[in-house]
Amino acid sequence: MTAAELGRAGEQLAATYLERVGFTVLERNVHLRTGEIDIVALDGTTLTFIEVKTRRTLVTGVPQAAVTPAKLRRLRRLVGAYLMDASPPHRDIRIDVLAVLAHADGTFAVEHLRGVG
Template sequence: MKQVYRAQTGSIGEDIACERLQKCGYIIKERNYRKRFGEIDIIAVHQDVICFIEVKTRRSSGYGSGFDAVTSHKQRRLSRTALDYLTRQRKLDHPARFDVVSILLQKNRQPQVELLQNAFELIEL
C-alpha cells in the first residue's frame, strides 16, 4: 500500500512539475525515460538547451527538501541515463543541463514548487 501511495505522489508531482515547467517556457519532450541503469523523470528543451529534470515530491518536510534527495549516487545514475539519451538522439554536442524540481504537497494548501536550474554537473562515469 505504501508503494502505491508513493507512486501516486510521484505521478502527481510530475504532473505539477510539467505544468510549471511549461509556464516557464520549457517544451516537454519525454516523461519517464527508462533504461536498466536509471530513469529521468522529464526531458525538456528550454532556450535551446536539453534539460534532464528530476522531480522530487514530498508530503512533508520532515526528511528535508526534495533537493536533498538528489544524492551523488542519484546524480551518477541520472548522468549515465542522460548520456544514453544524448547518444541515441545523436545530440552529444548539444548544450544540456540537469534541473531539479522540488514539490511539497500538504493537505489544504497549494503545492510549493521550486525549480533549481543547473542543479549539478555531469558526473564522470
C-alpha cells in the same frame, strides 16, 4: 493518496510548471536500461534533464535533498545513455531538479533548481 500517486501528481505538476515558464517538454518517464529520467525538455536551445522529487512533509528534509551526489552521478550516466540513443537538436545540456512539496490543504509548492549536475 499513495506514494506512487503522489509521485505521479508531482511529475504532472512539474511538467505543467515547466511548460508555463517556457520549456518544451519532449518526453516524460524515459525508461533506459539502467534507470529512468523523469522529464526531458528544451529550455530554449538547452536540452534539460529534470529530476522531480515530491514530498508530503519536511520530516526527512526538503525534497531536493534526496538528490545526493550518488544520484547525480547516476543521472549523468542516464543522460549519456539517452544521448547515445536520441539527441534532439540542442546547443547545451543541463540537469535540473524540481522539488515539489504537497501541503495538507491540497496545494503544492514548487522550487526549480537549475544546473545542479
